[in-house]
Amino acid sequence: QVQLVEFGGGLVQAGGSLRLSCAASGRTVSNYAMGWFRQAPGKEREFVAVIRWSGGSTDYAGSVKGRFTISRDNAKNVVYLQMNSLKPEDTAVYYCAGRAFGVAYYPRDYDYWGQGTQVTVSS
Numbered sequence: 845q846v847q848l849v850e851f852g853g854g855l856v857q858a859g860g861s862l863r864l865s866c867a868a869s870g871r872t873v874s875n876y877a878m879g880w881f882r883q884a885p886g887k888e889r890e891f892v893a894v895i896r897w898s899g900g901s902t903d904y905a906g907s908v909k910g911r912f913t914i915s916r917d918n919a920k921n922v923v924y925l926q927m928n929s930l931k932p933e934d935t936a937v938y939y940c941a942g943r944a945f946g947v948a949y950y951p952r953d954y955d956y957w958g959q960g961t962q963v964t965v966s967s
Contacts, residue, residue: 875946
């Protein structure tokens with residue numbers, strides 16, 4: 845299977861920035877899509893951003909568009925989430941996820957998940 849490991853979470857002041865990384869190992873294919881989701885306590889896991897591994901097309905949740913950027917490094921098998929202008933409402937556990945057949949926007953559509961990394965934004 846594919847293993848995903850996230851790095852880069854932490855505590856940041858509102859208005860600050862963090863860069864999350866997700867390293868993939870194991871078998872990958874060129875038409876994989878990689879997504880970022882987040883989950884706050886007591887809430888459902890929600891879509892944040894997605895990128896098609898080949899071609900690099902992207903999409904974002906409206907709440908993060910213009911502030912977050914998803915990108916990938918094919919050679920290193922790493923996907924990034926650059927988060928700027930962070931707000932307290934961005935506080936959540938952020939998960940990297942992958943699926944084999946293109947972009948999707950719901951957790952049930954993803955096959956592989958990282959362990960999550962905590963992002964806390966203080967007021």
